[in-house]
Amino acid sequence: MGSIVDELEAVLGPSQLDVSEVSLRRYAVDQAPVIDFQLPVAVVFPETVAEVQAVVKACADSGVAIVPRGAGTGVSGGAHATRNCIVLSLERMDRILALNPDDETAVVEPGVVNAALNEAAAEHGLMYAPDPASFRSSTIGGNVATNAGGLRCAKYGVTRDSVLALDVVLADGSLIHTGHQTFKGVAGYDLTGLFVGSEGTLGIVVGITVRLKYLPREVHTVAAFYPDFRTAAAGVLAVGKARVQPAIMELLDGGTLTQLDDIHGSDLSARGRSLLLVQTDGFGAAAEADVVRHVLREGGATVTTEASAEAERLVELRRHSRGTEVDDEYRVGEDVAVPRSRLVDYVAALEAVGAAQQVHLKVVAHAGDGNLHPTFWIDRQGPAIDAGAMDRLQAALDESITAALAMGGTITGEHGVGQYKLRWLGQEQPEQVRQLQRRIKDLFDPEGILNPGKAI
Amino acid sequence: MGSIVDELEAVLGPSQLDVSEVSLRRYAVDQAPVIDFQLPVAVVFPETVAEVQAVVKACADSGVAIVPRGAGTGVSGGAHATRNCIVLSLERMDRILALNPDDETAVVEPGVVNAALNEAAAEHGLMYAPDPASFRSSTIGGNVATNAGGLRCAKYGVTRDSVLALDVVLADGSLIHTGHQTFKGVAGYDLTGLFVGSEGTLGIVVGITVRLKYLPREVHTVAAFYPDFRTAAAGVLAVGKARVQPAIMELLDGGTLTQLDDIHGSDLSARGRSLLLVQTDGFGAAAEADVVRHVLREGGATVTTEASAEAERLVELRRHSRGTEVDDEYRVGEDVAVPRSRLVDYVAALEAVGAAQQVHLKVVAHAGDGNLHPTFWIDRQGPAIDAGAMDRLQAALDESITAALAMGGTITGEHGVGQYKLRWLGQEQPEQVRQLQRRIKDLFDPEGILNPGKAI
Numbered sequence: 001m002g003s004i005v006d007e008l009e010a011v012l013g014p015s016q017l018d019v020s021e022v023s024l025r026r027y028a029v030d031q032a033p034v035i036d037f038q039l040p041v042a043v044v045f046p047e048t049v050a051e052v053q054a055v056v057k058a059c060a061d062s063g064v065a066i067v068p069r070g071a072g073t074g075v076s077g078g079a080h081a082t083r084n085c086i087v088l089s090l091e092r093m094d095r096i097l098a099l100n101p102d103d104e105t106a107v108v109e110p111g112v113v114n115a116a117l118n119e120a121a122a123e124h125g126l127m128y129a130p131d132p133a134s135f136r137s138s139t140i141g142g143n144v145a146t147n148a149g150g151l152r153c154a155k156y157g158v159t160r161d162s163v164l165a166l167d168v169v170l171a172d173g174s175l176i177h178t179g180h181q182t183f184k185g186v187a188g189y190d191l192t193g194l195f196v197g198s199e200g201t202l203g204i205v206v207g208i209t210v211r212l213k214y215l216p217r218e219v220h221t222v223a224a225f226y227p228d229f230r231t232a233a234a235g236v237l238a239v240g241k242a243r244v245q246p247a248i249m250e251l252l253d254g255g256t257l258t259q260l261d262d263i264h265g266s267d268l269s270a271r272g273r274s275l276l277l278v279q280t281d282g283f284g285a286a287a288e289a290d291v292v293r294h295v296l297r298e299g300g301a302t303v304t305t306e307a308s309a310e311a312e313r314l315v316e317l318r319r320h321s322r323g324t325e326v327d328d329e330y331r332v333g334e335d336v337a338v339p340r341s342r343l344v345d346y347v348a349a350l351e352a353v354g355a356a357q358q359v360h361l362k363v364v365a366h367a368g369d370g371n372l373h374p375t376f377w378i379d380r381q382g383p384a385i386d387a388g389a390m391d392r393l394q395a396a397l398d399e400s401i402t403a404a405l406a407m408g409g410t411i412t413g414e415h416g417v418g419q420y421k422l423r424w425l426g427q428e429q430p431e432q433v434r435q436l437q438r439r440i441k442d443l444f445d446p447e448g449i450l451n452p453g454k455a456i
Numbered sequence: 457m458g459s460i461v462d463e464l465e466a467v468l469g470p471s472q473l474d475v476s477e478v479s480l481r482r483y484a485v486d487q488a489p490v491i492d493f494q495l496p497v498a499v500v501f502p503e504t505v506a507e508v509q510a511v512v513k514a515c516a517d518s519g520v521a522i523v524p525r526g527a528g529t530g531v532s533g534g535a536h537a538t539r540n541c542i543v544l545s546l547e548r549m550d551r552i553l554a555l556n557p558d559d560e561t562a563v564v565e566p567g568v569v570n571a572a573l574n575e576a577a578a579e580h581g582l583m584y585a586p587d588p589a590s591f592r593s594s595t596i597g598g599n600v601a602t603n604a605g606g607l608r609c610a611k612y613g614v615t616r617d618s619v620l621a622l623d624v625v626l627a628d629g630s631l632i633h634t635g636h637q638t639f640k641g642v643a644g645y646d647l648t649g650l651f652v653g654s655e656g657t658l659g660i661v662v663g664i665t666v667r668l669k670y671l672p673r674e675v676h677t678v679a680a681f682y683p684d685f686r687t688a689a690a691g692v693l694a695v696g697k698a699r700v701q702p703a704i705m706e707l708l709d710g711g712t713l714t715q716l717d718d719i720h721g722s723d724l725s726a727r728g729r730s731l732l733l734v735q736t737d738g739f740g741a742a743a744e745a746d747v748v749r750h751v752l753r754e755g756g757a758t759v760t761t762e763a764s765a766e767a768e769r770l771v772e773l774r775r776h777s778r779g780t781e782v783d784d785e786y787r788v789g790e791d792v793a794v795p796r797s798r799l800v801d802y803v804a805a806l807e808a809v810g811a812a813q814q815v816h817l818k819v820v821a822h823a824g825d826g827n828l829h830p831t832f833w834i835d836r837q838g839p840a841i842d843a844g845a846m847d848r849l850q851a852a853l854d855e856s857i858t859a860a861l862a863m864g865g866t867i868t869g870e871h872g873v874g875q876y877k878l879r880w881l882g883q884e885q886p887e888q889v890r891q892l893q894r895r896i897k898d899l900f901d902p903e904g905i906l907n908p909g910k911a912i
Contacts, residue, residue: 092753102693102797123697147642158640160649161617176889183825184614184869186603186653187877187884188912189893193649195615197642237558243581243670244739283700283740283747291739337638341558369639413640421643426897428643433632436900437645443895456644 004064004086005042011054013206018043018091027069027087032420033332040067040081047092048166049175049206056204057173065449068200070110070142072135075333076418078146078199078454085452087235089202090141096120097207100103101120104212105164105181108206110141115230117210126212128154133319133415144205147197149414151319154246155281156213158414160196167207168195171445181209194440199455216247218279220289221311224301225272229253229351229363231300232274233343236367238295239278240340244285244288246368248279250318253347260317268314272302276367277315318364329390332397333375336404337413340370349403350374357396359389371413374400401427417455425456458519460542461498467510472548474499483525483543488533488876489788496523496537503548505623505631505662511544512660513629514787521905524656526566526598529590531789532656532874533719534602534910541908544660552576553663561637562669566597566661573666577793582668585612588870589775591702591862599663603653605870607775608703610824612669612739614870616652623663624651627901637665640766650896655911658900672703672737676745681728685709685819687756688730689799692823695734695749696796700744702824704735706774709803711818716773724770728758732823733771774820785846787833788853792860793869796826805829805859813852815845827869830856857883873911881912 008017019042020025021432027043041064046052059066065085072079081087092112101124108117114135117128131150132138138148144166151156156162165179179185179192195202206357232251239246252260254273268275276296280288293303304311326333338346347363354376365372376396378389401411401424411417411424426434437456444450457596464473475498483499495729497520502508515522521541528535537543548566557580564573564865568592573584588594589604600622605875621635635648651658682688683812688707695702708716710729713873718832718893722732732752736744749759760767794802803819810817810832834845857867857880867873867880882890893912900906 025548050588077580081488100795100797102696102697103795105795147646149640153640157613157617160644160646161613174888176886176891176892180793180866181795181864182827182869183796184605184609184793184822185866186614186829186872187866187868187881188873188890189654189658189896190603190616190646190649190652191889191892193646196646198645202645214701217699240558240560243673282738283743284738285740337636337640339556339559339561339637340639341556366640371638371640408637410638410641410643412634412643414636414642416642417644425643430632432630433634433647434644436632436647439899440645440896443899446891 004058004062006281007058007062008042008044008055011058012044012046012051015047016047027089028081030072030074030077030079032073032075032080032418033328034080038085040085040087041278043087043089045092048081052088052169052204052206053173053175056169056171059086059449060172060447062413063447063449065452066204067451068145068204070139070145071113071137073138074142074146074416074418076412076416077420078416078418078451080419082244082453088121090139093206099124101126105209106212107207107209108140109207110139112140114138114140114143115251117252119400121212125215127215128157128210129162129213140208140210141205141445144196144208145199146416147414149366149371151250151366153366154249154450155245155247160193162210162255163192163196163208164211165209166192166195166205168203169206170203171447171450175289179209183211188304198418200416200451201441201455202450209433216285218283218285219279219281220285221315222278222289222296223304223309223311223314224275224276224278224293224296226301227272229274229347230344232276233347233367235276235299235301236343237340238299239292242291242295244280244291246288246292247281248277248315249368250277250315251365251367252318253363256364259362264317276301277311277318279315330380331375332393333373334397334400335371335373335412335415336401336409337369337371338404338407338409342407343367343370346407347405350400352404353399357392357399359396419454459631460514460518463514463518464498464500464511464542467501467514468502468507472501472503483528483545484537485537486528486530486533488536488874489784490536491876494537494539494541496541498542499543499545501545501548505625508544508625508660508662509629509631512625512627515542515905516903517629519903519905521908522660523658524601526595526601527569529591529594530602530872530874532868532872533876534872534874534907538909546595549662554647555580557582561665562668563663565663568596570594570596570599577668578671581671583671584666584872585618586615596664597661597668600652600664601655602872604703604788605822605827605871607706607822609822610705611701611703615800616649619648619652619664620667621665622651622661624659625662626659627903627906635665639667653872655874656907657897657911658906672741674739674741675735676741677764678734678745678748678752679760679767679770679772680732680734680752682730682732682757682830683728685730686800688732689803691732691752691755691757692799693796695748698747698751698775700736700747702734702744702748703737704733704771705755705824706733706771707823709776709817709819711744712820715818720773731770732757733767733774735771786836787831788849789829789831790856791827791829791851791868791871792857792865793825793827794821794860794863796867797824797842798863799823802828802860802863802865806856809852809855809859813848815849815852832856832889842856846902875910
């Protein structure tokens with residue numbers, strides 16, 4: 001038997017197999033902190049389902065691991081290369097195979113970029129609802145792998161809620177179709193839901209049927225500045241108490257405002273130490289925005305009174321706030337979620353952790369669904385690493401996770417466990433539940449070649 | 457080893473174990489047609505999780521099957537007794553354990569009736585969205601078992617979309633907790649989704665954490681009468697094209713209108729041969745209803761112009777149209793779903809099937825999500841069964857299923873496969889996909905004691 005590279009050469013064209021050092025390095029990691037850097041043996045770029053099947057069969061025969069990859073924008077290390085693996089990039093499978101305006105569905109290959117699907121859908125007054133911050137570059141396949149969330153999930157749901165059916169290449173190279181082309185369907189077990197969020201550990205998603213939602217004709221945006229973060233978090237609960245469901249409810253703390261000012265030359269931090277951005281949409285958007293403004297003012301906010309142009313600009317700033325920074329060993333972004341009633345408590349806990357460990361903290365939150373992205377970081381001090389500071393950073397991360405779990409929260413609201421968050425999974429899920437998942441993994445992938453060491 | 461009844465007597469109080477003939481008969485079936493009548497050995501009524509665990513352990517030790525049961529309102533035979541089984545009724549576990557208005561969640565025991573949860577939630581301006589026609593009597597546990605739908609799913613989602621976490625007793629009597637208390641959460645595989653809709657074949661759900669939605673303050677209802685069913689179905693697509701998302705969009709054919717007239721003394725069938733009921737809700741309800749009225753009139757409907765009181769009464773009639781009839785060997789209701797663009801074609805196909813097989817047909821549809829409930833029936837003609845008519849009824853059922861699948865549909869949109877629809881499952885799912893599900897079943901229930909012969 002030849003090497004895996006020989007095997008792959010036999011089933012792929014020359015432009016579909018890359019073993020150059022520069023490519024291996026580029027495809028070795030996603031945007032998460034790296035804890036065990038490994039170079040893949042090769043990177044492959046299949047262009048058809050049959051090619052994916054051939055690659056999987058070759059790897060199965062050779063016992064080589066496969067790390068599937070979309071755009072590599074994940075922040076949990078789900079696409080980090082592992083020992084003796086190939087990276088299977090799905091970026092060239094980027095066709096929208098069908099867009100059915102009357103069915104309000106689309107069928108896409110996994111490499112279709114989220115924004116590209118939204119552009120195509122918009123021509124028909126439709127949208128693909130899940131909108132992770134990476135939507136301009138991340139792929140639907142990657143979104144499916146992590147069950148990605150985004151800004152408008154509280155109203156429109158997460159990726160799982162928009163996926164109707166999947167085509168999946170299993171660990172033996174066979175192809176199955178799960179789910180249904182209809183909005184509703186309950187025949188048999190929910191295999192579709194099992195694959196969504198499984199980070200490529202159960203199969204490789206090569207086709208996705210999604211439900212589209214209606215592109216709202218009207219959108220109103222409210223920007224509310226607060227003197228401190230906790231009062232702003234209380235504003236989130238007040239909007240909920242008014243029983244208004246915004247499409248977007250983003251909470252930014254003082255550290256985030258300062259950073260935005262630094263990048264964009266804005267004066268946000270002079271206007272408040274925290275900002276709550278609320279966007280309502282649909283036929284009731286104006287009436288809902290009125291209620292939101294009233295409720296937030298009552299809670300001590302300074303609310304934009306003018307038309308929402310400035311507020312909309314702020315939402316765009318927030319949307320694009322990622323990409324300016326990539327996590328590394330000095331800076332780690334988290335993705336906890338807590339029950340909404342604990343938002344204020346959790347924000348207080350985060351501030352206490354940051355202060356006690358003397359590490360920097362900034363927080364943005366998809367506050368409508370209690371999903372917070374705190375980032376803890378320490379200063380880089382030249383080539384010498386300050387071991388004490390690194391220890392304090394890790395302690396802050398651990399403590400913030402423990403605090404979230406103590407409040408009934410989760411270690412990951414939308415980014416996935418990947419490789420980086422495995423250390424905390426045992427705190428959230430008892431051994432019996434983890435064991436069940438390992439047995440499901442063994443059932444789908446008995447040889448353990450699909451993205452080993454991830455997700456569970 | 458004693459009999460299973462002795463074993464159960466040891467772990468339950470005397471009022472929790474019933475072996476009387478009348479009870480065995482009553483709990484032997486749900487509301488589906490019966491194809492293999494079996495009496496259970498006993499009916500048990502556990503009141504605590506520990507009692508459910510004890511019952512499961514006793515049955516596991518004795519190799520006796522367990523048929524879990526909520527209110528017995530299912531229409532696919534998921535709760536039909538099977539050979540050498542006990543029926544485990546969860547009706548006494550009917551406490552709302554927590555209702556958290558700020559978190560917008562509730563934690564309930566499985567026997568809580570859907571309407572009871574909604575009443576409790578309404579006090580806080582909240583609702584539990586899934587609303588099967590049986591909502592006044594069906595339980596949340598039963599709704600979870602079948603991944604129940606209802607009238608307002610197109611806007612608010614099905615049961616799966618409202619379930620955040622589950623407590624499940626496994627086949628060995630152990631108890632696990634799946635999911636998260638937060639709106640979002642992607643840690644590990646989606647075990648919660650795997651249990652939802654699995655009809656008690658993977659475990660017995662003993663606790664459910666649900667997300668609540670906001671009770672709309674404003675509701676507008678439009679009733680649109682049409683000269684025929686196909687034009688009414690086209691109206692559904694027209695509302696979609698206008699990119700308005702109603703909470704409810706119910707389509708009733710002439711047969712259904714006649715039946716409602718017979719029961720309620722109304723004059724619906726004199727006003728049209730088909731009725732489309734559209735309900736919009738929320739802050740934009742009035743504006744949305746205006747668009748709906750306009751679009752439907754353009755499509756040839758006679759639309760209620762007055763305030764929506766009459767239309768609302770019609771929605772209530774539609775909601776309560778079940779319960780007046782139970783399926784049996786002469787009358788079988790189906791639950792197909794098709795992609796929305798095929799609604800008109802499928803309605804035509806149904807009419808052709810009914811005419812060709814000379815069987816009666818009436819159809820109601822949750823048209824917003826392409827989910828149709830055709831009922832085919834033949835006349836009862838005294839004690840002698842007309843074998844030819846029975847054959848034609850079965851042929852009509854088979855042909856209607858085949859037609860739905862040919863249009864990209866599913867054999868069950870919201871009722872579940874249960875026992876009755878197993879004969880069609882192989883037409884929808886190829887052997888490899890069914891095999892995967894059987895292996896998952898084996899993993900969770902190696903001895904096959906949990907609701908055998910159902911769902912997959």
